Amino acid sequence: MDRRVTVSAALATTLLCGACGGGADTDEPAFRAALLTSGPVSDAGWYAGAYEGLLMMRDSLGAGVSHQQTRTPAEFDEAFLAYAADGYDLVFAHGFEYQDAALRAGRQFPEMTIVVSGGGRVTENVVPLVFTLEEGSYLAGMMAGGMTVSGTVGMVGGVAIPPVQGTFRAFEAGVFAVNPDARVLEAYIGNWDDVSAAKEAASAQLRQGADVLIHNTDAASFGVFQAVRERVAEGEVAWAIGMNRDQNGIAPEVTLGSAVIDIPRAFLATARSWQAGELGGVPIYVGSSRSVIDFVPNPAVLDAIPAGLLEEVDSARVRIRRGELEVPRVHFVEGETEEG
Amino acid sequence: MRARPFIAIMGNPWVSGATALALTGLVAAASLWLGGFDPLAAFASLVRGSLGSPGAFLSITLVRAVPLILTGLAVGVAFRAGVWNIGAEGQLYAGAVAAVWAGLHFGTLPAALLVPLVLCASALGGVIWILVPAFLRIRMGVGEVITTILMNFLGIHLAAWMVRGPLQEPRGIFPQTESIPLSAQLPVLFPGTRLHLGFPLAMGLAVLAWGFYRWTVAGFRASAVGASEEVARVAGAMDVNRVLTGTFLASGALAGLAGGVEVAGVTFALYEGLSPGWGYTAIAVALLAGLHPLGIVGAGVLFGALEGGAGAMQRNAGIPSAWVSAVEAMVILSLLAVGVASRSRTAGPPTTANESGGIVAGTGGSDEDPGHA
Amino acid sequence: MTTPPAARLGNITKSFGRFPALSGASLEVRSGEIHGLLGENGAGKSTLLSIFGGRLRPDAGSLEIRGTRTEFGTPGDAAAQGIGMVHQHFALVPAFTVLENLALGYRSSRSRWTLPIPDLRDRAARLQAETGLRVPLEASVERLGVGDRQRVEILKALLIDPSIILLDEPTAVLAPSEVDTLFGLLDRLRAQGRAIVLVAHKLDEILGVVDRVTVLRRGRTVLTAGRDEVDGPALVRAMVGEGPVADPAVPDIPRPRGGRVPPGEVVVSLEGAPTSGLNGPLEIRRGEIVGIAGIEGNGQGSLAMALAGRSRPPGTRVRLPAHLGFIPQDRTRSGLAGSMSLVENLALALHRDPAYRTSRPGLPSLLRWSALRERAGELMERYGVSGPGLDAPVAALSGGNQQRVVVAREMALARDVLVAENPTRGLDVASTTFVHQQIQSLSSTGDRPPGVVLISTDLDEIMALAHRIFTIVRGSLREVPRDARSREEIGGLMLSGVEAV
Structure with a gap:
């Protein structure tokens, strides 16, 4: 089963390659991070904090970043697929609603790590980010x-x-x-x-x-x-x-x-521990111990x-x-x- | 003017579509440029993200086209017979609820049984959701525009209640259902893509609908009732109520199936907000296609590409989703405008003077349904 | 010439797609005259009138109102210039009351923004007293009969106090006595110095009232003359042209054949409320033409629907044969679907015939379009339908051709009985004659000719064709005794329901 998944993931990324090719910048970013939200990042709250965190990753960690607001659950899988095909390393799916799609995508694209805010399930590359x-x-x-x-x-x-x-x-x-x-x-x-x-x-x-x-x-x-x-x-x-x-x-x-809750700080800290190779397998709890x-x-x-x-x-x-x-x-x- | 010139339906929607796309491209580019974005980058990612690679086309465009084609067919079938079903959205939700219920409840059955069962359940859900408007229209003469719209709200709330109540995932934490088992999910057609069985199913139904209107007596009756109920009754000696009943049921079943195919092929679980308004976009799809079943496939794929490309515009060109929605709406509007205009040009003379009935002729006015002008 | 004519339309051309409706039509109307506008169906009379009334814009041509060159405009512009129009198919909103319909075209002198209902009520009441056009102002139009609707339409036109009044086939829907009333009204309007343009099909009728006539043929004006300078045959020649024509052109109204009831088998029998005034059921036999005469709005519609098996009125029992043709009275509303093609309109009635559909067990039955097309082509040729072709929407056909399509279709179905309600309403002379001949030959040809029920408000038509005549008054039938077959006596029966014998 694992082999089949890997094969199909390879196929998927190859098929989608046209979608990512050409646009790559000459100065390669340190890593690629993406954010998925179900609401507008102009809400001055939950989603705005996430977007701010994404921008901080770009500014202080040199990440290449991208954001998509999904309108329906039908777009979840598509967004993960597209980000995987575009070579994104870390995807922040900012809401529990993404967890099922994130698990499917995590199985299909083992190279990609997905952080699900408020998520309820954990695997090697799908990690819930729980705010205590x-x-x-x-x-x-x-x-x-x-x-x-x-x-x-x-x-x-x-x-x-x-x-x-x-x-x-x-x-x-x-x-x-x-x-x-x-x-x-x-x-x-x-x-x-x-x-x-x-x-x-x-x-x-x-x-x-x-x-x-x-x-x-x-x-x-x-x-x-x-x-x-x-x-x-x-x-x-x-x-x-x-x-x-x-x-x-x-x-x-x-x-x-x-x-x-200091969401930007939580995102930044999560990205840092991913860089350090510490992310995966266990849920991330962020609370007062990390000043979040x-x-x-x-x-x-x-x-x-x-x-x-x-x-x-x-x-x-x-x-x-x-x-x-x-x-x-x-x-x-x-x-x-x-x-x- | 009649909204559905039968001959004009056979007109060519592709030419009008291409013209509209070019026109809208200009308007959309101008507005993006005014908003401080790079129109070229935006369009490049729109095209790349929807048609730029086999993967994008199969996994994004066609997958998104499926619910649009199915609801488009639901609307097309209804409008063709003069049934103004604006309720595809609610019927879709009812179908999705029914499909998820069947998938979870009969989860132990083998796929060969469970998949058809899930799809039938969703069609049945859509049918149940259209029964009240159908009854009110056929038995009491209450216009179905209002009733189907009202049933939309009920359908959306049905789903919202289900994911918090009877069908909530077993731990009772998240407002969604459990995923339906693998044996209830529609198989993927090509490994590595997301394209599922729903697409050939939608295509097959479109071809079936085309043949139905083109060749069968029943299909001809439906078209005749749509052209004029009075003429169908008097000159055609048809049982108009029977035709209307069949139309309502078929339309509801197709819309319900759209919901079932979406949960069994894409989301695998029921969420509230499952549909971004497919049931309403379907009206644009059906009208753009001139209610022609095969045209609906084309229009559905076009809209699927547009929506899929819109996602890519956000991801790759950094255009905020509000702008993307505005551009999308512009494209839909101009597609419809050009589509309808080009059809009315080919619809022949506006009648030889007024001998064959004026626009508000008192004697001819009532063969359009009251209230749906 | 001291005073200019009220209006002059010069050299008007107008095409619908590739179909030229007018190619050089002219019309001059003088104040204080009734001007007859004549022509075959499809000659362009209605198109010309619509251009005059501002509902259509010509491709080329000139318009002069009272000697002044004027641009063609909208119906509103036409109204502002004193042109009032009475449409053939009434431009009324069925759900509105009479008064509300009158308000549609009415502008108060006092305010642009308010609906001048009291003002309007006064004016309408005065106008009614003046003209004798009595219609209840508060009644909703959908409840009115055709005659009343026409009165509303005329009232509406008169409200703007027009100097030119255009009437498109106003007599087509009226009973003989109503026609007389209308002409009396037109007389008075003429005496007030207004110019009146009248389109009508019945030559006899129109010749008694017009001062001058203009004849159109194939979109062109071919004759303008004073009433005294021409006679009926001359006008007919002008209308149909010289030389061979497709239609039997001479208005040779057949002789009444009353007196002999062919001894065919009974194909239709109707019992119940409508027959309460008869000694038994209404029975139609093969080979006979039964005429049912009556003034519009006396229950002809529901009787026709019952006889055609389209509805089952309570308390009425009908026995019907298998092969029945039905020509409904209002072809645009009930007879033809304007947006469908000619073949499709044929299929509308023929799709039930096993000859045009497949039936394999377990499969949905399919229409045999090729057979339908073939039949359509053949029928159109036989019935002389001319138009843009089998696949064009029938709305593109002229009124006369549309009626020929209905007649052709229903006669093809009527192997046992034909029910026809006002089958020649709105048709020109040649088409009327053609339909009459078709009905006669249908009922007299073959071993087992069908019976015919002819329901009509046109007494001449009934007297010319029917073997037996009934009158219908308030839904109730009465048979006219054979020795009472005169215009006057039947007319009296149609009005009162009381036997004048």
């Missing part, structure tokens, strides 16, 4: 547990899928670490972009007594900030915490901080946060980096064990 946002989320939970006056905090999620639930479990753990008696509310709006639904869910939690809210709703998060703002305007005390990227600027006066995941307190409200709490969070960050503190995590890479 739980670590930032745990630190955010500590902050929430320390700041709550009412003893109740809330979580507003987009869709109840394991990656989101994972961040909430970690958040809970962080809350209980500093405030064992706290109550944690949890709600999902069912999508990623309904701002008014997010606001409604957040307001409901505030009415139930929550005074610190975290979200994991992507584009709908503005509704959570809005709800907190209005609560504060009514004279109550309430805080919001951002997620995924630094959202401290959205509502600076009511935001404690954000749990962030972090909790960023909001500088605008530092005065409102007790110094002791900030110190506690800082020391927890250090212990997580050293591996001394285990943050609860959802395991979705196949065959992955508790120890990961």
Whole structure:
């Protein structure tokens, strides 16, 4: 079977050779890296971060780069095939949706390495890149547990899928670490972009007594900030915490901080370990140990946060980096064990 | 004017297609240049990426043509008989859902049984999705344009629900189904390419459809009903409802099959957003081909090359996908404009004066379906 | 000449593709006259009128309105110059009410942007009172009969207060008494000083009302004369030309043959609501022509559809033979598919005939196109259809030729019975005569000639052809006694349904 695959891969690249020939530059790049996204790289978030990472590979590692936005799953295999034929070494497939096609392509083109963001399966040349946002989320939970006056905090999620639930479990753990008696509310709006639904869910939690809210709703998060703002305007005390990227600027006066992913840095680090021949066979976890995941307190409200709490969070960050503190995590890479 | 001059269908879509491509090339080049991109590099990668090598042609262009040909046939078959099925998109999704369900549920069967079963299931799914519009049109006189469009939304949501609910992959993490087993997948025709059995299947169906309209009594009846229901009923003494029923079912089956072939030949699993709007592009494909089944194959391959080349434009020339979509839309528009214009030139005199019925003649107005002018 | 003519079209040419419809047609109309425009089908009358009314643009030619050279324009331009057009096939929106249809071409003097409905209602009501064109303004057009639709069409033309009115075969759809009313109206319009151009096929009819006539032959004006300077035979000669022609040209209306009912077997029998006024079912026998006379809109349509087996009205039972031909009244709407070729239109009816299809068990039956083509060529020759060929869309044929296609096709099918509804409507004299002769010879030739049901609003046609005559009033049939076969008595029966005997 392996031989057949190799033969067919050779055939495929030969057949497609016309597609790659001619255009090659005279100064050969150090390596070729490509990025596949399912959304536009102008989203100032998940996809934009990936594209930024790709450009950093070009600028600091001398890679030849290319990007394609796929519109449908039918384009996945085609894109891998085309990149293999064009001699690309490393393909970042930025989303779990690519994993099946990546496995097929990985079998067919053993020379190419594929990194699947949030992927669930691992082979020699197909590697999931898993962002352990739980670590930032745990630190955010500590902050929430320390700041709550009412003893109740809330979580507003987009869709109840394991990656989101994972961040909430970690958040809970962080809350209980500093405030064992706290109550944690949890709600999902069912999508990623309904701002008014997010606001409604957040307001409901505030009415139930929550005074610190975290979200994991992507584009709908503005509704959570809005709800907190209005609560504060009514004279109550309430805080919001951002997620995924630094959202401290959205509502600076009511935001404690954000749990962030530094995607460009993760990509760059992955590319470096591929160059070093260290990539393959095991999933890549990027978290606070590589400074990809972090909790960023909001500088605008530092005065409102007790110094002791900030110190506690800082020391927890250090212990997580050293591996001394285990943050609860959802395991979705196949065959992955508790120890990961 | 009638949208489907029967004689004109026999006209030559290739000439009009070439003219349109040249014209659009100029417009697209100008707009790319204005956007700060190199038009020559863009077009070079478009052509190289779709037609530049046997591999690109077989693995990219033809593979992309398959769903367009099948949905194009679905639309063509419907429009020819005066059924305005705008719902190929929803029927495609229903077919894809049915195919994946069959592939997973009967996964232990040998390929010789499972592949036909999967394809039949997808056709059946498409048929089920068109039953309501068909019933409403034939029994209640409700225009199928609206109902088929509404069923599109339902079909898209059906798939979205399936990948999160009943058909979600067993670990329940990702919104997609498990891959169907190898025995349910369409075999690849040439090793090293992605070209699968779906292409000869689509070709065969197109030839079959061509023969159906060219030679069979039933095909002639369908064309007659499309030319004028009233004439078919009165002069042809035809059972118009029967013809319409058959047309609805065939159209739905073809669109459903497009979904089945796509999951069994390309994606192997069901995703939401499986189709980038093939069911709608199909309308352009069918109209460009003048509803001629063999023309639909040609138009499908042309659109497949265009979309495949568009991917290469992104990869190799660094043109952002929004620009690529805009250029693609321009090409489609001008293809249609030139195609339709060149056909109406060959469609003969606009009638000898108004003796044979004016454009809004009160006595002749109702042989077009109300609301679909 | 002191006053210039109302309009003068000079040397108009117009081609459709390679088919020349007009090649040097001229027409001069004076204010205060009714001008008859005559010619065979396909002579170019409708094309000329469409150019006059702005619906078509000529390839060459000149136009003068009241002595001033004018460019050819759109229907809107024509309306602005005071030209109103009454179309042969009405340009009405079926789903709209009468008033809404009137509003389509109407511009208010007060506002460009609002629909002047109250204003329009007043004007329409006044116009109706003036002209006697009574139609319910709020009725939707699709519910109106042909006669009423024509009244709407005329009202619409009159709304712009035209100085020139063009009427394309207005009498074709009307009953005799309605024709008289129309001509009375035209008389009054003439008296108001308007110029009227009238296209009609029945020479007798038109000669009684026109002041002058212009005759077109093959797209060319061949005669313009005052009414008193010509007679019927002279006009016919002008229309068909000298020398041998393909058609039997002389309008020799056959003698009525009433009185003898051939003793053929019964091929059609109809029972139920339409026959409630008869003593038993309506029976059609081989070899006889049964005429059904009535004013438009009295249920002829559904009776024809029932007799042809196309629909089954509740409470009606029909026994039909195997081989039935049906000439529906509206060829453009029901008889022919304009976008299909001549052969395909033939196949439309003949595809059921086993002679033109294969039947092998287990295989779909195929059409034998070669046999169909052969038959088409033969029929077209026999019935004198001229046009761009077997594969051109039939929409490219002239109205008369289209009707010949329908007649040819249905007669070929009518081995047992022929049901014909207004088969000569809109046809010229020669074509009408031809169709009448075909019907007669069909019903009298061979050992087992078919029976014929002739449903017509043209009483002359019925009296000339039918052995037995029925009237239809509000869907109900009555037989006309043999001794009551006169125009007046049957006309009275058609109007009232009350036996005048």
